[in-house]
Amino acid sequence: QVQLVESGGGLVTAGGSLRLSCAASGRTFSSYTMAWFRQAPGKEREIVAAIRASGIITYYADSVKGRFTISKDNAKNTVYLQMNSLKPEDTAVYYCAADFSAPILAHRSSYTYWGQGTQVTVSS
Numbered sequence: 001q002v003q004l005v006e007s008g009g010g011l012v013t014a015g016g017s018l019r020l021s022c023a024a025s026g027r028t029f030s031s032y033t034m035a036w037f038r039q040a041p042g043k044e045r046e047i048v049a050a051i052r053a054s055g056i057i058t059y060y061a062d063s064v065k066g067r068f069t070i071s072k073d074n075a076k077n078t079v080y081l082q083m084n085s086l087k088p089e090d091t092a093v094y095y096c097a098a099d100f101s102a103p104i105l106a107h108r109s110s111y112t113y114w115g116q117g118t119q120v121t122v123s124s
Contacts, residue, residue: 002026002113004096009118012086016122020081022096022115030074033102035059035111036081038092038120045095049081050105059105063089086122093117 008020020036035050049070050059058070067086072079079096097111104110 002029002032002098004098004113004115006094006096006115006118009094009120011121011123014087014122014124016086017082017084018086018120020083020094020096020118020120022079022081024077024079024096024098026077028100029077032098032100033105033110034070034072034079035097035102035105036070036079037095037097037108038090039095039117040089040092043092045108047106047108048094050102051079052102052105061106083120086120088122088124090120091122092120094120 003025005023031053033052036048037045038048039045051070067084069082095117096115098113099111102110
């Protein structure tokens, strides 16, 4: 079992930055593919970014490319999402997800473990 706890959400004005953190339990964190998804009111949960266990392969949704960066620190069992140049349309609940294999990085169904989510609100 893997438990995921997100933090770092909050209210920020457009153009600002936030860094989300996701702390994972378990001794095999370094073996997991990690991802961030988000869900805005009335919309489906969508991929934001993902990173393979190696930390070398990453994936970003087109809407966040060049603005968001995903990274993982295996020593701290933590994955991060640095969000810059935030826009009002980035407002959503952000969820951390993990899986040992995650065959398709962008698919929600690839991930077994989920956090409770953290709210990000970007005001215009």
